[in-house]
Amino acid sequence: MNEWRRGGPVSRRQLFAAGGLSAMGVALAGCTGSGDDSGGDAPAPGAGAGTLKEMGPPETTSITFAIGNPNYASQAPFFIGMENGYYEERGFTDVEVRNLEETIQAVLSRGATFGIADTDEAALAVKDGAAIRAIGCGRDRETVLMALAPGIKNPSDLAGKKAIMFTPGTRNFNVRAEILRAWGLRDPAEQLEIVELSGASDAWVQALLSGQVAATTAFQRHIAQLRREGATVLPARIVNVPQEVMIARQDFIEQNPNTVANMWMAHLQSMGVYFDFSKMNDVLDLMRENDFEITDDFVEGHASQVEEWSPNGGFRMAEMAAFLQEMKSEDLIPADFKYQDFMDLTGLHQAQQALGIGPWPPNEDVGVMTKYELLG
Structure with a gap:
């Protein structure tokens, strides 16, 4: 603290x-x-x-x-x-x-x-x-981003893998699930293993880049780092809430x-x-x-x-x-x-x-x- x-x-x-x-x-x-x-x-x-x-x-x-x-x-x-x-x-x-x-x-x-x-x-x-x-x-308002680990190129690569995107059924999860569905993943709640990780978003991004998870929510400050490391940042959702x-x-x-x-x-x-x-x-x-x-x-x-x-x-x-x-x-x-x-x-x-x-x-x-x- x-x-x-x-x-x-x-x-x-x-x-x-x-x-x-x-x-x-x-x-x-x-x-x-x-x-x-x-x-x-x-x-x-x-x-x-x-x-x-x-x-x-x-x-x-x-x-x-x-x-x-x-x-x-x-x-x-x-x-x-x-x-x-x-x-x-x-x-x-x-x-x-x-x-x-x-x-x-x-x-x-x-x-x-x-x-x-x-x-x-x-x-x-x-x-x-x-x-x-x-x-x-x-x-x-909120800029919602989902990032994919290096090597994840299509929905079949992601299916069955771990993802950090908040708790299923919540607003935070739903808007991120929409991003993945627009990318082509049919049902993120069913097709992914949703996990939680302490340490906030910087730790989540590190987990993605180190191979611990295959997808994570991210924020605008992470975009440059993710791209430098070969990760994919999916098109954002700008949500006025x-x-x-x-x-x-x-x-x-x-x-x-x-x-x-x-x-x-x-x-x-x-x-x-x-x-x-x-x-x-x-x-x-x-x-x-x-x-x-x-x-x-x-x-x-x-x-x-x-x-x-x-x-x-x-x-x-x-x-x-x-x-x-x-x-x-x-x-x-x-x-x-x-x-x-x-x-x-x-x-x-x-x-x-x-x-x-x-x-x-x-x-x-x-x-x-x-x-x-x-x-x-």
Whole structure:
């Protein structure tokens, strides 16, 4: 387990300062679909923007984030906020990032204040009675890749061999199975031996290249290495889904509403820097100075990794509804389950409105695709 607290060998506040809210205005206008300066004043349908309470100082000044992915691109926004003083400006005196595999359990057990979790896992946890809520979005799109070991040239070469592609029946598995079916493998769940391997995606790629498995899921930063080593990377699926959410305990949200809102203020300011491509080298240097290993392949894929994040903590209603519909088709959640059943967006809306970008999405799914049941 790795842990980091506020601080670092070099302060980059002056370097980052120009990239914060100016970049945020551009990024957020694109995400919410409005470039109108008045967007923060007009209530969004169902969002209750006109009734949002004024944000006060945080009830607790010490917060911890649990993040399951150890790579720099998953943690950079939080380090930007710490190093550039955004959390400090919002009243936080102690901010910690903890690298933990089980982020939902960490939040439930009070081992972390906030966590980043897969959206489907958070929804399932709430459906099963877990006292957490999703409070906004982390990554809101995904580039899904499957790689084949050197020597695998056609589906018959792959049949009967080991593959790493998450658990059959889950959304993560299904989208990867679609890639293999498009390549020509008839039934990945039946024709492959699905295995799990600890150590995250870098270890999975090494397992592929060393011959331990014949196929694996991979990510954009792995493409160059895989091709250098003679592996095949199949055509990607670009999936616009709110794949990650920020979570917190339900009782914490109720008892500490200003803490949640101020956290989002700092986070959204950090995202403004992260989405400023002119600050890329500053961000990379900051993460290297905090002991993250950043290879040339990571640098090459930096922009592609950044744009998988939601710049404003929100998501599109139809994409979330389609995501949940896929879970319903697998009988994982009830047919009437909607995002408002596992989300509390109040703090996010307060921060968005304070930054003048308009609260989005609404507290309830008011989209016509859901209303008329056209999501398949």
